[in-house]
Amino acid sequence: MSPAPAVISKTSAEPAYAQLANYLRYRIADGTYPPGSQIPPEVTLGRQFNLSPMTVRRAIGILTDEGLLKPLQGRGTFVRAIDWQNSGFSLRPLAELVSQGGNTKVRMLNIHTVKADERLADKLRVPLQTRLIHVLRLLVRDGAPVLLQSGHLLYDPRQPLVEAELDVISLSGLLSGSSNTLVKKGELETRPKTLNRGEAELLRQPEGSAAFAMEYLFWNFQDECIGCGFFLVPFPFLSFKTKIGLWFDAPERGAAGTPAAS
Amino acid sequence: MSPAPAVISKTSAEPAYAQLANYLRYRIADGTYPPGSQIPPEVTLGRQFNLSPMTVRRAIGILTDEGLLKPLQGRGTFVRAIDWQNSGFSLRPLAELVSQGGNTKVRMLNIHTVKADERLADKLRVPLQTRLIHVLRLLVRDGAPVLLQSGHLLYDPRQPLVEAELDVISLSGLLSGSSNTLVKKGELETRPKTLNRGEAELLRQPEGSAAFAMEYLFWNFQDECIGCGFFLVPFPFLSFKTKIGLWFDAPERGAAGTPAAS
């Protein structure tokens, strides 16, 4: 019930701004500052915890970035009601899928040069008939195919392609964050898809079963589009989760904001 | 080629930290600081632009949060290669779908009380046979059904339910971020799904077509699970996109970092 001693330990390994941010997070979680309410002004917090304005602001800035607080100039700082809007699905599950751990292998199904048809020329913004490389690969984990990739790359005769480079431009490189120095920007779109006959066979899934279809497109530092394609991942192997709001146990009211005391 | 005059205007409406952040972003985009390279130390930037250390740090902090820079204590600050890992799909498209604009209506298909079977009791962490409310709703936009929702709510006889409250707990409230003060945390999982006969009929899609299936679960401030359910959105009405890397046109080298000059 009481505002709690709520001391910030200057000797703790946890920085003061993080301690204050945690303290406020707990107070929001335990209902001391319910959604819509106003938290104490920065000067008050600064006096209460013996912190300089910049440190207080930093703590508030963290919670603001997390979507928990909404500061309004001239009015005060308020607790926001939670909503999914600012949140999103992390791509980590996808990155983990292609991380090429011990039991994961890439099986090249097909690789050959093709000439850009209208659709590809439009997508990659190259002239019709431009020479491209088409790659069809299967990611196999524990003996089971989990991901089918079909991709087109710009074929640059000045830079002969090695398999390693192919790899960088497609699966692990972009997703797992290897030291990829070629790509400036990229785009990824996900939609649900029903597997057709051929896809289902390659992925050893029943025809008509559901999968994530992810289309990608990326550019180099010269702002040339250097590759496009899609991944296909049947359901059981990939799903996207997200959590919003306050995901920890609020302490009993009156307890110190942070367990790390003294 | 030259490091550019690169002056930060103290009279600009754009704060100094944002101007510096933009300047560095441009220099990364135009290849001055390629992935893996080290940017000038904070003290150097401070001298160059006549900024105090805190202001320089703030600019670097922004780019660090964006995943563009990686500061290493004692070593320097380095430009990161881009990767999808830290990025994610925003839920905004979903929120917009249910935003209930002019042509969007909710059609209640079914609402009645049920008793928790094993699956529901487990999910909501309530005893078997607990009284629940089941809701089946269709979101109709421009006359076409775009989203099917099936949800279960804890039935609390102390708090008689009104339709408005139902709404808060399910569609618009959580997603569009209305002033929802009941929910402390929530969880959302997406997977691809093939529509079965009944779902396809309600959504007026061909049987066997693909849709996003999104399961949700949320808790109140007493850490009780108060609702669960799922959304079903057929493909053409929803897709998730994300962009990574540097999505603006880098200026010609030598130009000032920010267009807003003096």
Next chain:
DNA sequence: AAGTGGTCTAGACCACTAT
């Protein structure tokens, strides 16, 4: 020892909102 990022202070001034 020198150089780097990480934290923090104790103020200042400004912009905006309410009264």
Next chain:
DNA sequence: TAGTGGTCTAGACCACTTT
């Protein structure tokens, strides 16, 4: 006018890495 958040300064000290 008083109270609020927003920006910024000019230092300080610390922790870590490299030489």
